[in-house]
Amino acid sequence: MSAWDRFAFTFLNLEVARTYWLDIAAGISVTVFVGIVVVATGLSLGLVLAGLRSLGLRVVTWPILVFVDLFRSLPPLAIILVIYFGLPNVGIVLPSLVVLWLSLSAVLAAFAEEVFWAGITSVAPGQWLAARSTGLTFGQTFAHVILPQAAKLAVPPLTNRTITITKNVALGSAIGVSDILGQANSALAMSTNATPLTIGAIFYVILFLPLVVASRRLERRFAWGVAGS
Amino acid sequence: MNALAGEFLNLDVMWRVMPMILAGLARSAVLCAVLLPIGLAGGIGAMLLSTSRVRAVRWAAIGAIDFFRAFPPLVLIVFVYAGLPFLGVELPTLASIAIAFFLNASSYFGEIYRAGIRSVPAGQAEAARSTGMTASQTFLSVTFPQAVRNVLPELISNTVELIKLTTLASIVSVPELLHSADLARSLTYNSSPLILAALIYFAILWPLVRLAGRLEHRLR
Amino acid sequence: MLNPDGAGAPAGSRLLEARGIRKSYAALEVLRGVDLVVERGELVFLIGPSGSGKSTLLRCCNRLEEPSAGTLLVDGVDLMSPRIDINRARRQIGMVFQGFNLYPHLDALGNVTLALRKVLRLSRRDAEARAMETLALVHLQDKARSYPGQLSGGQQQRVGIARALALEPKIILMDEPTSALDPELVGSVLGVIRELRERGMTMVIASHEMGFARSAADRVLFLEGGVIVEQGTAEQVFTSAREARTRQFVQQIMH
Numbered sequence: 001m002s003a004w005d006r007f008a009f010t011f012l013n014l015e016v017a018r019t020y021w022l023d024i025a026a027g028i029s030v031t032v033f034v035g036i037v038v039v040a041t042g043l044s045l046g047l048v049l050a051g052l053r054s055l056g057l058r059v060v061t062w063p064i065l066v067f068v069d070l071f072r073s074l075p076p077l078a079i080i081l082v083i084y085f086g087l088p089n090v091g092i093v094l095p096s097l098v099v100l101w102l103s104l105s106a107v108l109a110a111f112a113e114e115v116f117w118a119g120i121t122s123v124a125p126g127q128w129l130a131a132r133s134t135g136l137t138f139g140q141t142f143a144h145v146i147l148p149q150a151a152k153l154a155v156p157p158l159t160n161r162t163i164t165i166t167k168n169v170a171l172g173s174a175i176g177v178s179d180i181l182g183q184a185n186s187a188l189a190m191s192t193n194a195t196p197l198t199i200g201a202i203f204y205v206i207l208f209l210p211l212v213v214a215s216r217r218l219e220r221r222f223a224w225g226v227a228g229s
Numbered sequence: 230m231n232a233l234a235g236e237f238l239n240l241d242v243m244w245r246v247m248p249m250i251l252a253g254l255a256r257s258a259v260l261c262a263v264l265l266p267i268g269l270a271g272g273i274g275a276m277l278l279s280t281s282r283v284r285a286v287r288w289a290a291i292g293a294i295d296f297f298r299a300f301p302p303l304v305l306i307v308f309v310y311a312g313l314p315f316l317g318v319e320l321p322t323l324a325s326i327a328i329a330f331f332l333n334a335s336s337y338f339g340e341i342y343r344a345g346i347r348s349v350p351a352g353q354a355e356a357a358r359s360t361g362m363t364a365s366q367t368f369l370s371v372t373f374p375q376a377v378r379n380v381l382p383e384l385i386s387n388t389v390e391l392i393k394l395t396t397l398a399s400i401v402s403v404p405e406l407l408h409s410a411d412l413a414r415s416l417t418y419n420s421s422p423l424i425l426a427a428l429i430y431f432a433i434l435w436p437l438v439r440l441a442g443r444l445e446h447r448l449r
Numbered sequence: 450m451l452n453p454d455g456a457g458a459p460a461g462s463r464l465l466e467a468r469g470i471r472k473s474y475a476a477l478e479v480l481r482g483v484d485l486v487v488e489r490g491e492l493v494f495l496i497g498p499s500g501s502g503k504s505t506l507l508r509c510c511n512r513l514e515e516p517s518a519g520t521l522l523v524d525g526v527d528l529m530s531p532r533i534d535i536n537r538a539r540r541q542i543g544m545v546f547q548g549f550n551l552y553p554h555l556d557a558l559g560n561v562t563l564a565l566r567k568v569l570r571l572s573r574r575d576a577e578a579r580a581m582e583t584l585a586l587v588h589l590q591d592k593a594r595s596y597p598g599q600l601s602g603g604q605q606q607r608v609g610i611a612r613a614l615a616l617e618p619k620i621i622l623m624d625e626p627t628s629a630l631d632p633e634l635v636g637s638v639l640g641v642i643r644e645l646r647e648r649g650m651t652m653v654i655a656s657h658e659m660g661f662a663r664s665a666a667d668r669v670l671f672l673e674g675g676v677i678v679e680q681g682t683a684e685q686v687f688t689s690a691r692e693a694r695t696r697q698f699v700q701q702i703m704h
Contacts, residue, residue: 006316007316010312010315010316011312011315011316069435069438069439070431072438073430073434073435073438074393074427074430074431074434075392075393075394075395075396075407075430077397077399077400077407078396078407078423078426078427078430079427081407081411081414081423082420082423082424082427085411085414085420086236086237086420086424089236089418089419089420090233090236090237114442118445124548124550126546126548126549126550127552129513129546129550130544130546130550130551130552130609130612131552132513132536132539133513133539133542133543133544133613134539134540134543134544134563134564134568134612134616135536135537135538135539135540135564135568135616136536136563136564136568137536140567140568144567145552145563148554149552149553149554152554163298163299164390167299167300167301167302168301168303169301170301170303170304171303173303174400180304181303181304181307185307185311188311192315193315194308194311194312194315197304197307197308197311197312198308198312200304201300201304201308204299204300204304205299205300207299208298208299208300208301209295209296209299211299212295212298212299213295216295
């Protein structure tokens with residue numbers, strides 16, 4: 001067998017692909033579903049926390065800072081394992097999908113809060129004064145004046161961070177979530193061939209490459225926007 | 230409350246598993262010591278290729294960088310670790326992890342360096358060249374140092390991410406810190422070892438997270 | 450209506466009545482008991498060195514800064530009352546800023562309509578109609594769709610004035626409205642202010658435009674070290690001040 005033949009047999013085995021591709025494709029829906037739910041939860045929680053922090057009340061700010069620093073510093077896999085293996089021993093049993101959702105949402109929320117906060121503090125203080133002087137409330141000022149300006153600055157880093165954390169859905173395979181990687185792993189064990197991994201990898205690239213390319217364009221447009229204004 | 234403390238903060242258990250945890254910590258340190266230089270150096274390579282004046286090289290480099298940024302690192306590790314043996318290539322586990330990290334980290338670090346290079350005004354290089362410095366001298370002693378300073382917060386943040394990623398080695402059975410802690414958990418039927426590991430990660434990474442935030446604030 | 454000090458003109462002619470205003474930041478006392486009383490239709494000029502508390506005093510008048518002590522009546526309404534809806538009250542007190550503080554993400558029309566829609570709850574059509582009228586008052590009706598970044602400083606400041614004016618305030622407070630402008634752009638803003646005065650708008654302006662003060666101000670107040678050192682007509686304050694400190698300051702800004 002030539003080197004290419006062996007490579008093709010191992011990684012691009014059509015026989016194996018035909019048998020298992022549907023199983024692995026079923027993992028896509030899990031990855032996409034968890035990904036969307038994590039993005040929605042994480043970003044909105046991050047935004048709410050940043051909004052609360054801009055109230056400037058110490059009792060609110062401190063717990064937020066603790067939460068943010070904790071979940072930015074801990075490895076996501078460590079968080080997942082602590083929640084997944086720890087809580088059942090004190091009587092709280094959560095399905096692995098829920099554990100994955102909670103862990104990744106908390107991580108994304110922590111990073112998103114920081115990005116939103118950086119955006120909010122970058123808006124000149126005169127904007128608050130001007131808006132409040134016309135009688136807008138705190139909430140109206142935040143929603144209509146501060147947030148649109150903060151968002152412009154926050155979009156590129158937020159996109160990158162969101163993609164990074166969404167890719168972590170694959171960590172779910174460590175606690176038995178049947179996402180793309182989980183399915184590919186079990187197919188790998190059954191077929192004793194690496195082709196399921198290739199299929200899984202292809203699915204991941206199909207899912208995430210457009211997002212990465214889009215974020216690159218977004219970044220460029222943002223850079224021009226700054227130079228032009 | 231006592232049940233919670235007994236499950237998560239059992240000092241007895243923590244003390245008993247301490248040798249295991251420390252051995253894991255040592256292994257994690259080795260991982261970082263190997264993987265971080267690989268990523269930082271690989272990033273320079275990725276940056277040089279993706280800013281090449283030859284269009285084909287530039288496009289290929291950018292394509293590869295985006296490809297590996299789209300790839301979940303865990304999938305990459307599993308792919309290299311579990312895939313290559315089928316080919317008949319038997320690599321030590323550390324080597325396969327190093328390959329996976331090289332591909333992933335170089336892409337991320339490369340993008341950061343590139344943003345740094347772009348942030349240095351063109352006048353800097355022009356001034357250096359006008360004094361007779363060569364292109365590589367200009368790059369090494371004028372452009373690159375400024376670029377690194379401008380993206381220092383991002384470099385530190387990404388270093389934190391890379392250290393966090395070393396926990397993925399536990400999935401391919403490298404007895405690093407998280408793996409040892411999880412093993413200790415299954416031996417003691419108690420979650421305190423995991424909490425202990427989390428505390429260690431926090432103690433190491435939190436100062437770096439803060440430092441990056443401080444620097445970012447100062448540069449802004 | 451009660452007239453607390455029981456003297457002078459009836460309360461009805463006093464539009465702004467701030468008395469004993471104090472403001473401290475930690476150990477630093479920026480305002481040390483300032484009285485600012487403005488009659489209806491009056492144009493009051495506020496002068497004084499930087500750091501004398503001019504900005505702080507203006508911001509205390511609509512409680513953008515919370516006064517540490519003092520009473521504050523606007524058209525007879527007690528702004529310090531705990532029951533007051535400060536956001537409703539603020540729309541009667543327009544404010545114009547040194548740095549314009551226009552919203553960069555909204556065009557000129559959007560800058561003016563935002564509060565009309567959110568605070569006055571006008572429909573988009575009504576808000577835009579009123580905003581266009583107001584922009585016409587500052588001679589910018591043809592710049593309604595321009596963003597702040599596309600306007601000159603003088604145009605931006607006139608949009609800032611329109612934003613305040615559109616809410617039909619009883620009084621407008623201006624914090625150094627022309628000091629961030631290139632000299633050739635100052636005239637257009639002062640021209641608009643003069644037109645407002647002719648229409649009877651009550652205004653308090655912190656500014657060092659002496660020539661304008663001479664021709665337009667009813668009264669000039671000299672603020673230094675957190676207190677009002679001297680006040681009178683522009684002529685009195687600029688040419689025959691009683692206090693040495695005032696004379697010294699006036700001489701400085703003449704040159």
